[in-house]
Amino acid sequence: DAMVIQNPRYQVTQFGKPVTLSCSQTLNHNVMYWYQQKSSQAPKLLFHYYDKDFNNEADTPDNFQSRRPNTSFCFLDIRSPGLGDAAMYLCATSRERNYQPQHFGDGTRLSIL
Amino acid sequence: QKEVEQNSGPLSVPEGAIASLNCTYSDRGSQSFFWYRQYSGKSPELIMFIYSNGDKEDGRFTAQLNKASQYVSLLIRDSQPSDSATYLCAVNEVTGGGNKLTFGTGTQLKVEL
Numbered sequence A: 001d002a003m004v005i006q007n008p009r010y011q012v013t014q015f016g017k018p019v020t021l022s023c024s025q026t027l028n029h030n031v032m033y034w035y036q037q038k039s040s041q042a043p044k045l046l047f048h049y050y051d052k053d054f055n056n057e058a059d060t061p062d063n064f065q066s067r068r069p070n071t072s073f074c075f076l077d078i079r080s081p082g083l084g085d086a087a088m089y090l091c092a093t094s095r096e097r098n099y100q101p102q103h104f105g106d107g108t109r110l111s112i113l
Numbered sequence B: 001q002k003e004v005e006q007n008s009g010p011l012s013v014p015e016g017a018i019a020s021l022n023c024t025y026s027d028r029g030s031q032s033f034f035w036y037r038q039y040s041g042k043s044p045e046l047i048m049f050i051y052s053n054g055d056k057e058d059g060r061f062t063a064q065l066n067k068a069s070q071y072v073s074l075l076i077r078d079s080q081p082s083d084s085a086t087y088l089c090a091v092n093e094v095t096g097g098g099n100k101l102t103f104g105t106g107t108q109l110k111v112e113l
Helices: none
Strands: A004-007 A010-013 A019-025 A031-037 A044-050 A053-056 A064-067 A073-078 A087-094 A108-112 B011-014 B019-025 B033-038 B045-050 B054-058 B061-066 B071-076 B085-095 B098-103 B107-112
Touching (some): A004 A087, A010 A019, A019 A087, A019 A108, A031 A073, A044 A064, A044 B098, A073 A087, B011 B019, B019 B085, B033 B071, B045 B054, B045 B061, B045 B071, B071 B085
Parallel strands (some): A010 A108, B011 B107
Antiparallel strands (some): A004 A019, A019 A073, A031 A044, A044 A053, A064 A073, B019 B071, B033 B045, B054 B061, B061 B071
């Protein structure tokens, strides 16, 4: 089945140690998104790509960066994770930059020691 | 600041009853509206989307939209214990790089035997 795949499902890292989360999609969608979701909160958009065009949200900390080397893959890099960055990170895709639905992967739960 | 408001619940309904979930939004220019189901510890799963005023039905689910009142709802008929989850309302904002979803914090639904 076509889908959005996130790896790993669970990631544990140390305070300040860089970490990379991965997302791949077989939907051939043009737009890929990264969200952060903390317990009992709404998903919060960090940034998104339309094809190779990167769009950062104004309140996304500089500590968070992203790469999209090709249509299928997108990475979330956290340069120096702090305790406040522990959360579920969700990758989503949509076909085009219009009103179409977004489809989510299973998420990566990040813990900081 | 665009806002999406939902009652956090929990909303408890007996098995077989109709569950009614409500959502209001602040941006009159919003054009598309989505309902996602999220089980504890899992990622959001798209349930319904609606673009036009009125009702849209899909199986046991009906989405209702009233743009004049800035109100969208989700009805779940014949509620089952497996419907117990948090339901997220999301409203679309089209930006230069893609469609951005603003999520509510979700309503927790409990379907009791």
